Amino acid sequence: MASLPCIVLSPPTGLAIDAEGRLDEGISQMKVWIDQDLCTGDGLCEEIAPDVFTLLDDGLAYVKEGDTVFATAKGNAQGAEGLANFDDKRLDAVVESAEECPGECIFIEA
Numbered sequence: 391m392a393s394l395p396c397i398v399l400s401p402p403t404g405l406a407i408d409a410e411g412r413l414d415e416g417i418s419q420m421k422v423w424i425d426q427d428l429c430t431g432d433g434l435c436e437e438i439a440p441d442v443f444t445l446l447d448d449g450l451a452y453v454k455e456g457d458t459v460f461a462t463a464k465g466n467a468q469g470a471e472g473l474a475n476f477d478d479k480r481l482d483a484v485v486e487s488a489e490e491c492p493g494e495c496i497f498i499e500a
């Protein structure tokens with residue numbers, strides 16, 4: 391039986407207004423997190439979207455935003471408390487990661 395990807399999507403606009411009031415299509419409200427309790431550590435997410443996902447020495451995947459890795463081992467919240475923002479350019483890769491994730495533990499929120 392096919393499993394459903396762990397994706398929570400409310401309608402994203404993909405659009406935002408910057409500080410000067412200009413329409414900025416590069417700003418996203420999308421966030422992603424991983425439930426490490428379900429992660430198998432196969433690394434598919436990191437292969438598909440290395441800008442957003444990374445595996446640490448414990449063999450589990452974590453989300454990241456720039457140089458910030460959302461893992462307690464890195465001094466940051468993880469799991470549902472450790473959400474990373476990502477921009478629209480990475481949406482397809484993040485969704486593909488969630489769809490391919492064998493642990494069904496990648497959650498996308500708008």
Ligand code: SF4
Nearest residue numbers: 429430433435491493
């Ligand atoms: S694809 Fe899913 S199960 Fe595999 S490492 Fe990434 S989060 Fe973990």
